[in-house]
Amino acid sequence: MLRLQAFPGRLVIALFLCLSIGAGGAAVAAEQGEAGYRAVTTADSAIPVDQLRLMLKPLTTDELAVEADAWLALLKAKVQEISDAELGVRRKREEIAKVKETAAAAEEAKEEVLQSRPAEEAQLLEKKAEEARAAAEAEEKRRTALVEGIGTLRNERTGLLDRLEVVLKEYELKGGDPASYRKYMTAVSGVTVDVTDASAAWLTVKGWLTSEAGGLRWLKNIALFVVTLLAFWILSTIVGKVVAKALDVSKRLTALLRHFLVTGIRRAILVVGFVMALSALEINVGPILAVIGAAGFIVAFALQGTLSNFASGIMILLYRPFDVGDAVEVGGVSGTVKSMNLVSTQINTSDNKMIVVPNNSIWGNVITNITGSDVRRVDMTFGIGYADDVAKAQSIMESIVSSHPMVLKEPQPVVKLHELGESSVNFICRPWVKTADYWSVYWDVTRSVKEQFDAQGVSIPFPQRDVHIYQENAGA
Numbered sequence: 001m002l003r004l005q006a007f008p009g010r011l012v013i014a015l016f017l018c019l020s021i022g023a024g025g026a027a028v029a030a031e032q033g034e035a036g037y038r039a040v041t042t043a044d045s046a047i048p049v050d051q052l053r054l055m056l057k058p059l060t061t062d063e064l065a066v067e068a069d070a071w072l073a074l075l076k077a078k079v080q081e082i083s084d085a086e087l088g089v090r091r092k093r094e095e096i097a098k099v100k101e102t103a104a105a106a107e108e109a110k111e112e113v114l115q116s117r118p119a120e121e122a123q124l125l126e127k128k129a130e131e132a133r134a135a136a137e138a139e140e141k142r143r144t145a146l147v148e149g150i151g152t153l154r155n156e157r158t159g160l161l162d163r164l165e166v167v168l169k170e171y172e173l174k175g176g177d178p179a180s181y182r183k184y185m186t187a188v189s190g191v192t193v194d195v196t197d198a199s200a201a202w203l204t205v206k207g208w209l210t211s212e213a214g215g216l217r218w219l220k221n222i223a224l225f226v227v228t229l230l231a232f233w234i235l236s237t238i239v240g241k242v243v244a245k246a247l248d249v250s251k252r253l254t255a256l257l258r259h260f261l262v263t264g265i266r267r268a269i270l271v272v273g274f275v276m277a278l279s280a281l282e283i284n285v286g287p288i289l290a291v292i293g294a295a296g297f298i299v300a301f302a303l304q305g306t307l308s309n310f311a312s313g314i315m316i317l318l319y320r321p322f323d324v325g326d327a328v329e330v331g332g333v334s335g336t337v338k339s340m341n342l343v344s345t346q347i348n349t350s351d352n353k354m355i356v357v358p359n360n361s362i363w364g365n366v367i368t369n370i371t372g373s374d375v376r377r378v379d380m381t382f383g384i385g386y387a388d389d390v391a392k393a394q395s396i397m398e399s400i401v402s403s404h405p406m407v408l409k410e411p412q413p414v415v416k417l418h419e420l421g422e423s424s425v426n427f428i429c430r431p432w433v434k435t436a437d438y439w440s441v442y443w444d445v446t447r448s449v450k451e452q453f454d455a456q457g458v459s460i461p462f463p464q465r466d467v468h469i470y471q472e473n474a475g476a
Contacts (some may be wrong), residue, residue, distance in 0.1 A: 037063050039070035041167070046159060049166055056170040064171040068181055071164040078157045079188045085150045158217075161185055224280040232273025233272040236266040256316070256340050306343060312363035313342035321367045329368035331361035371435045373406065378431050378442050382449055383424030385459040390417060390425065393458050397429050400448045406441050407431040426463045 041047065041055050056064065114435045164185065168178035240262050278285050322328045328335050328347070335349035345362060347355045370376075384393045394415055401413045413431035420426075429449075434440045453460055 005171065037066050039067050041067050041163075042070040042074060045074055045156075045163075047163065049162060052163055052166050053170070058169060059170070061171065061174045061176050064167060064174060064176060068164065068167045068171055068176075068178070071160065071167055072181060075157065075164055075185070075188070078153065078160055082153045082157060085153060089127070133333055152283055157188075161189055163379075181261045221281050225277045228277040228280055229273060232269055232276070235273070236269040239269060240266040249455060254317075254320045255325075256323055257318075257320065260342070301354060309343045309359045312343075312359035313340070313362050316345075316359060317342075321370045322372065326372060327370040329366075329370065331357045331365055333357055374435055375411075376435045376438050377411075378429075378433055378445070380429040380442065380445060381418070381426055382429060383421060383426045383461060384453070385461045386425060388425070388458050392429065392456065393453070396452045396456060396458065397427060397449060400445055400452060401429065401431045404431070404441060404444060404448075406433055406437040406444075408433060425465045 041052055047055075056067065059067065164181065168176075168181055172178050204207070243265055244258065244262045247253055247261060251263075275289075276283050300327075313398075316322075317463060322330075322337055324337050324339065327335070328337055330345070330347070333347050333349070333355050335347040335353075335355065338346040338348045338354065340346065340359075342359070343357050344356045347357060349355060382393075382397065384390070394417065397415045401407055401415060407413060408431070411432045415427060415429050418426050418428040429445065431445070450460070452458075
């Protein structure tokens with residue numbers, strides 16, 4: 001019975017040989033194209049990738065198609081070997097299960113014989129049970145060896161996939177269409193784990209983790225991915241600092257534009273680094289970039305308002321109507337510019353509210369930069385009564401303005417009688433100050449004028465209305 005059970009294993013081996021010979025013949029047939037060109041790069045299926053690239057450089061599109069077919073035939077043959085080996089593992093598992101059932105049946109029969117039959121017959125059954133267990137152990141070892149052999153075959157398949165991908169890249173670069181090849185490669189790549197067979201699944205996972213073409217390769221790729229990202233992050237930081245120092249020399253660039261340029265350069269370097277890091281994970285970034293381009297075209301229509309803000313942000317950066325820290329009136333909002341990006345501007349109001357204004361609202365309306373110049377004029381108006389001394393009032397205001405330490409001598413301050421109002425004679429008082437001192441001077445001068453007018457008997461009238469009441473006699 002044991003010899004009969006071993007027979008399927010030999011049948012599987014014979015089947016391997018037949019299929020390998022047939023696949024080899026197919027590979028040879030694929031090496032010759034329609035024009036008589038024969039594939040030359042498949043002579044050594046383990047050829048180094050860099051050497052393969054050099055051999056492919058002079059080939060035409062038609063010749064590359066022949067090379068791709070030849071490598072595809074080798075890949076197909078290897079996939080067939082893997083499939084046959086996996087089929088053999090499953091059959092081995094079934095054989096082992098049958099042998100174990102036989103051993104279990106012999107054990108049960110032995111127990112029954114010990115109770116009703118002679119000891120010789122029980123010993124015979126014990127011997128058969130031991131033989132069945134030994135056969136099961138032997139088959140288990142063969143199955144383990146077969147599973148480990150599948151790991152080796154998968155490594156060889158990975159090598160063929162890598163080399164076929166090199167051929168397809170060159171083929172695509174010269175105008176060929178590798179879509180059908182890549183679909184087949186995607187379909188036959190990867191590792192299939194039979195979760196119903198715990199021991200085989202563990203051996204498969206363990207073999208993949210410890211193989212050069214499996215876990216070790218991906219560990220190296222992930223490490224390279226992380227190192228690439230880290231290197232480009234460090235590079236972006238260094239370049240950003242260098243660019244910032246270089247831009248600080250220019251007096252014509254605003255802080256907003258400097259921040260935009262530094263941030264844009266850093267982010268561009270990070271994007272390039274991320275794309276290169278993806279290639280380290282063996283991800284084809286070409287289709288990803290194509291998808292991003294198509295998506296960007298669609299998003300452009302969906303976000304027209306945002307793009308308008310983006311364009312307005314660029315115009316603000318180029319024409320520099322204001323900078324960070326300037327006091328402005330834009331888009332119906334008054335306050336200090338806190339920060340800006342290409343979409344919006346953050347303004348901090350005098351009562352400490354943070355308001356985000358779209359750049360389109362800013363650029364499409366009047367922009368008032370209150371602190372755009374280093375020097376500002378403080379415009380104030382003071383009124384006196386019609387009965388007061390005009391010269392005395394003007395002298396008081398001129399004295400207050402000229403004695404204030406923050407008022408500039410040039411341009412000279414102006415104090416003039418401006419108009420005759422309904423209730424008062426109005427003077428304009430216009431000293432020049434540094435922009436940072438505007439409100440200090442405004443408040444100081446206003447307070448001093450009130451105090452001096454009160455001290456020297458100059459009145460400050462307020463609007464008033466006289467009401468006259470006329471009484472008429474009832475008999476009139």
